[in-house]
Amino acid sequence: xxxxxxxxxxxxxxxxxxxxxxxAPLPTGEKIAIAERLLDAGVTRMELGxxxxxxxxxxxxxxxxxxxxxxxxxxxxxxxxxxxxxxASLALAGGYRDLVFVVSVSExxxxxxVRQSVxxxxxxxxxxxxxxxxxxxxxxxxxxxxxxxxxxxxVPLDAVRRVFAEALSIAPKAEFALCDTTGRADPLTVARRxxxxxxxxxxxAVWAFHGHDTFGMGVANALFAHSAGVSIIEGAAGGLxxxxxxxxxxxxxxxxxxxxxxxxxxxxxxxxxxxxxxxADRIAALPGGxxxxxxxxxxxxxxxxx
Amino acid sequence: xxxxxxxxxxxxxxxxxxxxxxxAPLPTGEKIAIAERLLDAGVTRMELGxxxxxxxxxxxxxxxxxxxxxxxxxxxxxxxxxxxxxxASLALAGGYRDLVFVVSVSExxxxxxVRQSVxxxxxxxxxxxxxxxxxxxxxxxxxxxxxxxxxxxxVPLDAVRRVFAEALSIAPKAEFALCDTTGRADPLTVARRxxxxxxxxxxxAVWAFHGHDTFGMGVANALFAHSAGVSIIEGAAGGLxxxxxxxxxxxxxxxxxxxxxxxxxxxxxxxxxxxxxxxADRIAALPGGxxxxxxxxxxxxxxxxx
Numbered sequence: 057x058x059x060x061x062x063x064x065x066x067x068x069x070x071x072x073x074x075x076x077x078x079x080a081p082l083p084t085g086e087k088i089a090i091a092e093r094l095l096d097a098g099v100t101r102m103e104l105g106x107x108x109x110x111x112x113x114x115x116x117x118x119x120x121x122x123x124x125x126x127x128x129x130x131x132x133x134x135x136x137x138x139x140x141x142x143x144a145s146l147a148l149a150g151g152y153r154d155l156v157f158v159v160s161v162s163e164x165x166x167x168x169x170v171r172q173s174v175x176x177x178x179x180x181x182x183x184x185x186x187x188x189x190x191x192x193x194x195x196x197x198x199x200x201x202x203x204x205x206x207x208x209x210x211v212p213l214d215a216v217r218r219v220f221a222e223a224l225s226i227a228p229k230a231e232f233a234l235c236d237t238t239g240r241a242d243p244l245t246v247a248r249r250x251x252x253x254x255x256x257x258x259x260x261a262v263w264a265f266h267g268h269d270t271f272g273m274g275v276a277n278a279l280f281a282h283s284a285g286v287s288i289i290e291g292a293a294g295g296l297x298x299x300x301x302x303x304x305x306x307x308x309x310x311x312x313x314x315x316x317x318x319x320x321x322x323x324x325x326x327x328x329x330x331x332x333x334x335x336a337d338r339i340a341a342l343p344g345g346x347x348x349x350x351x352x353x354x355x356x357x358x359x360x361x362x
Numbered sequence: 363x364x365x366x367x368x369x370x371x372x373x374x375x376x377x378x379x380x381x382x383x384x385x386a387p388l389p390t391g392e393k394i395a396i397a398e399r400l401l402d403a404g405v406t407r408m409e410l411g412x413x414x415x416x417x418x419x420x421x422x423x424x425x426x427x428x429x430x431x432x433x434x435x436x437x438x439x440x441x442x443x444x445x446x447x448x449x450a451s452l453a454l455a456g457g458y459r460d461l462v463f464v465v466s467v468s469e470x471x472x473x474x475x476v477r478q479s480v481x482x483x484x485x486x487x488x489x490x491x492x493x494x495x496x497x498x499x500x501x502x503x504x505x506x507x508x509x510x511x512x513x514x515x516x517v518p519l520d521a522v523r524r525v526f527a528e529a530l531s532i533a534p535k536a537e538f539a540l541c542d543t544t545g546r547a548d549p550l551t552v553a554r555r556x557x558x559x560x561x562x563x564x565x566x567a568v569w570a571f572h573g574h575d576t577f578g579m580g581v582a583n584a585l586f587a588h589s590a591g592v593s594i595i596e597g598a599a600g601g602l603x604x605x606x607x608x609x610x611x612x613x614x615x616x617x618x619x620x621x622x623x624x625x626x627x628x629x630x631x632x633x634x635x636x637x638x639x640x641x642a643d644r645i646a647a648l649p650g651g652x653x654x655x656x657x658x659x660x661x662x663x664x665x666x667x668x
Contacts, residue, residue, distance in 0.1 A: 272623075317578075
């Protein structure tokens with residue numbers, strides 16, 4: 057497997073998972089400017105934010121405005137996260153077709169994250185797919201806490217398989233992600249778990265991995281997920297982020313660190329590193345943002361070429 | 363490869379690569395106490411320091427005293443680094459049999475590191491093996507800058523193969539290490555380079571990987587080296603270190619982060635994580651030490667169990 061080559065899609069989540077980690081809401085114009093810079097760098101998949109109650113996450117109160125700005129943008133696939141059917145209806149009414157729905161494998165985390173049981177969340181998914189009317193073809197289902205839960209610890213593989221099976225029966229054409237919400241997954245377990253769960257689904261399913269670098273495994277987890285056949289790896293430029301409902305979690309794995317790991321190894325991302333780092337610099341300059349990047353902390357010349 | 367299991371040897375270099383990174387020499391008693399704690403944690407391979415000119419590295423001026431303390435210690439293999447034949451003679455005269463000799467693949471780095479050309483260093487290796495008289499059976503040869511040089515950038519694979527071939531002809535029974543001195547190696551290149559260079563040597567050769575986490579690849583590089591067949595992975599508890607002759611390099615990959623990556627994936631190290639973290643805590647408390655550890659920065663309970 058060490059001789060594999062080819063490509064990987066780095067899905068940018070700084071505008072969603074990252075921006076929600078900053079307590080004071082950012083100016084809408086700044087959010088849009090940063091997302092534009094990421095697109096300029098060659099990013100083709102990005103989560104723009106969440107259609108969620110402003111009471112729950114005030115940082116996303118301007119979601120409709122941002123969504124309107126990017127509506128119909130070509131050459132990329134921009135999605136919005138929805139925690140429930142109400143959010144999905146808002147997004148769809150606004151003309152948004154690419155949705156991300158999140159359900160946790162862990163009951164405790166799902167209740168903390170979206171204030172519903174896992175069964176209730178799956179009912180929401182059912183309603184969303186019914187409204188979308190295409191078997192979930194433009195939907196991604198994020199299976200949060202697929203490895204570890206901040207409240208209950210290790211998450212059994214069987215629980216992941218069970219929630220995946222139910223979600224798949226509801227949204228057979230969706231894209232799926234196993235999410236290491238806390239950053240405590242280890243690389244070999246990531247690879248094995250993907251191999252097992254992917255074998256439960258259709259052979260042509262598209263899979264994603266969402267990771268955090270809290271335990272220092274972020275880059276390795278991404279590479280091992282890719283080696284298991286995962287084609288979409290999520291990252292946040294600058295390593296911005298964390299999960300407000302996962303105590304202790306630090307930021308998403310920095311997109312620029314992932315870029316280095318894949319591209320230096322001959323796996324193309326389609327993203328320009330210098331422009332990506334410039335976008336990460338702008339993110340790191342945001343007041344109140346916590347970032348964690350290795351590549352931003354080496355001399356820029358060394359980050360760009362050996 | 364993701365289903366591999368088995369074991370790995372984590373070779374501890376904090377007392378050598380780590381302590382030399384602290385400008386003010388540490389008290390000898392503190393150095394010994396830390397090394398004892400690492401042994402108590404289950405470490406079986408460790409570099410105790412360097413037999414080097416105190417003018418070049420004053421932090422190692424008490425090497426003979428430390429070596430005397432640990433001389434004859436059973437149940438572990440403790441080595442000392444020697445940059446030349448003079449250091450080797452001193453070590454051997456002091457009763458030390460396990461030596462580590464370092465030569466850089468990059469001419470520029472070798473001249474900065476040991477003030478000799480690569481050819482001159484290989485002459486030193488010849489003299490050392492002649493004095494040891496066993497084909498280098500108790501010798502490890504570290505090939506520094508096997509991927510990247512802080513002065514000249516990317517190091518060609520052919521140069522690594524050439525220096526390895528010469529070193530192997532001089533020390534056919536030695537253990538060899540490819541060293542990512544700057545931390546700029548990427549995981550796929552590490553795996554490929556090991557596969558190629560290992561195929562140049564005898565099938566029963568023992569190989570090691572020495573890495574730094576400067577570019578955030580430390581853990582991933584170690585796992586990919588292991589997947590290529592490398593059985594010895596170097597780390598420094600606490601992530602202490604850097605190379606005084608490799609500008610910009612941060613510490614060695616933290617042994618506790620490596621422990622997490624391997625053990626959580628089912629690959630045994632023989633080391634107790636709680637005791638290792640306690641030793642890392644003591645190292646992190648050393649005045650003037652720069653440490654970089656992920657595992658020390660999460661709640662201890664979470665570092666120990668999911």
